[in-house]
Amino acid sequence: MKTWLITGCSNGLGRALAEAVLGHGDQLVATARNADMLRDFEHRYPEQVRIAELDVTHPETAVRAVAIAQEAFGGLDVLVNNAGYGMIGAIEEGSAAEYRPLFETNVFGLIEVTKAALPALRSRGGRIVNVSSGAGISGSAGYGYYNASKFAVEGLSEALAQEVSPLGIAVIIAKPGPFRTAFLGRSVVLAAKELPTYAQTAGMKRQYSKRNDGLQKGDPAKAAAVILKAVNSDKPPLHLPVGAVVFDIIDNKVATLKHDADAWRGVASHTDFEPALYFETPID
Template sequence: MSTWLITGCSTGLGRALAEAVLARGDNAVVTARDVSSVQDLAAVHPETALALTLDVTERAQVEKAVRRTEERFGSIDVLVNNAGYGYRAAVEEGDDADVQRLFATNFFGAVALIKAVLPGMRARRSGAIVNISSIGARMTPAGSGYYAASKAALEGMTGSLRKELAPLGITAFSVEPGGFRTDFAGRSLTQSAEAIQDYAETAGKRRKENDTVHGTQPGDPAKAAQVIITAVQSPEPPALLLLGGDAIDTFRSVLDADRASLDAWAQLSAGTDIDEQQL
């Protein structure tokens, strides 16, 4: 029996993953800023579920959640950093305070949880850290620059973390979902108060009032949850796990475009090396 600590369990992928973990008999600490939204999970699984209030931007709450998990279940085997939200704005439109709050949740909140659970994982020489990113980090759509940046930061950190932890018997990997039928494009999506007309045909098309994606996404959160569990249990978890056919298609398109650009500029790029005769 493994113990999972999952952030952002009130809706969407986090809740689907919590339900799947509990259904298979594992322990799950299900967290949300409003604990009442996850109390039903603990009520159905009183022996294996613990519902906790957790705002990942509050260091005291992070430390308390880890401490209570270890007190209840003895250890944390899997940390899933799922808590996060979307923010849409042209780069020029973005409010500084909004952007700082975004990074406090999407990036620094995950870092705080990682730092809090790693001492126990290192002592046991085992564990898994799963950081939920987004295909948006790769496709960088207009109007999502700050969100994409927060997830790209999370992925960059995870890549280094994975290398640091591998010799210690601990794994870490990123998950890039495509579009899933969750609240991400609805209740969980925020945007800048200011809209600049010059960006109406780029970032403006992705503002909430113009976006018709919500409720039509192709991804099934319950199926995604099962794939994440499979990856965690794998003897060789991937460095990056894509979820959804749309994520795979997007990833390949970005790779192809990057390769074409690399090849087009390769000669000039390589020309910046010091000439051998100067060495």
């Protein structure tokens, strides 16, 4: 039996994963900015679950949630950094008031929760699941700010994995594609400024979000089952694509990288200093 702490359990993938964890018989500290949205977990799983208010932009709430896990269940085995949201808009359209809070939640909040949980995880050699996205693999017009936040999660997680692996902790970067959650609805911010210049690029993402909200093919319960299986694996993957779309994104990204590297290798790889030439001075 493992003890989990999951951020962002009020809806979407976080709620689906909470259901999967509790259905598996594990223990859970379920968190959300509004803990009242999680009361049903207490009624259905009174022995297995504790709920806590956790706003990732307020580090002290993460410290309290970890303390609850230790007090109620004696420790912590798995941290899932799931809380986050999206933003759609061209780079020129986005304002600091829109993109800075995005990074506070998706990147800096994840960092603070991880730091709060690491001492407890070290004592058990646990797992950290950082929820990235297919958008953390390849950038696309209209998702630039969201791409940047998830690229940051990817790089941070790869470095973290190397730091904590000797301590017995495994890091999993979950990369879900489009799943039927609130991501295209209330979990995404549209840049207030909309410039006609970008109607056929970033503007297409605005239209996509309106047309596809609630119609995504992905089943969050199936995504949760994949993550649960990875966490319980003896050799969990560092990179965990979730959904067929993400495998296509990876294949395209690898092909593009290889194409550009092959095309420019002969020119761009020869950038070292030339070897110094030494001459022996004859001694009289």
